[in-house]
Amino acid sequence: MNKCSKRLLVISILAAGLAGCGGSSAGSETKATAFDWKSSEPLIRPPADRADIFGVKDPTIVHHDGRYHVFMTTAGKGGWGMAYTSFSNWDEAPKAPQFMLDKSPIGPGYRAAPQVYYFAPQKLWYLIYQGGDPLYSTTSNIADPKSWTAPQPFYASVPASVKDEKGHAAWLDFWNICDDKKCYLFFTGDNGRFYRAETTLARFPLGFSEPVVVMDEKRDDMFEASNTYKIAGTNQYLTLIEAMGPKGRYFRAWTADRLDGTWQPVPGAPMNLFAGADNVKFDGRIWSEGVSHGEMVRAGIDQTLAIDPCKPLQFLYQGLDKEKGKSYEYIELPYRLGVITATAPNAISELCKK
Structure with a gap:
């Protein structure tokens, strides 16, 4: 093996995003590993007839039975709640009706940051969310938003490891993912810490x-806003965690086996950048300040949360569409939902084995 070939092999293994050794043929070019994205316009906004809702946030999405099913946080005059919408393609999203989940057995009160998936061993859909502590509801029919069960807690009391020095709970944005033996609960604490808990697949x-x-x-x-996935066809997992910088919020990326x-x-990329102001492009108006909480x-739909490295990655995110010169209280921030789509080879697409 010559020096150039050895260097290309090292670059491929490390996925370091360095330049190749040259040459005009496609086989001698090194794929980029940094992420690049293109954003849609805002696709999901507060309902036109709900002036009391300021923003929609924290989306979770699954594609099932020919439709996208999206659950999200609503931020409004009444506080924090959740809503559901469904559509067959992205073009339909802006006009798709929204159902407020306080009208379901989930009920009113503080509800936020949902995650949805199908737990195959029980043949049930799970909706994970925060109501202070981590809660869940289930249904056998994701298309019927009135069918969710009343909230149930994962823990009988707040674990000692997540309490701060004053004894207050510091945990939010809960996320479930399972392998073939265990289910894991990941979350953050708004304090620089990323946590993990676990149970067996049978006890979940x-x-x-x-x-x-x-x-x-x-x-x-x-x-x-951590979110974790299995990279299909590999022994690798991907975790994304939101960070804050001078250009707004952005996501960083890690992998593990x-x-x-x-x-x-x-x-x-610096700070293992996944998506943010530095690598997301817009057609026309740059409507979002950074890239925030999304999925x-x-x-697929099940508890393994697989993503396909052989298809262009897509990430449904909350974008901050502020009016210039206007000041906002936190709950009034005009968050909207849009989709970013990967536009170039990256560290995840390089894991495609096809």
């Missing part, structure tokens, strides 16, 4: 362990 949703700290960084560098393993930063468009 009961029996979660005392959470442990998985990663610990500066508060702004590991803030909230086990859900209870060590997370390594995805190379190719990948998955390859």
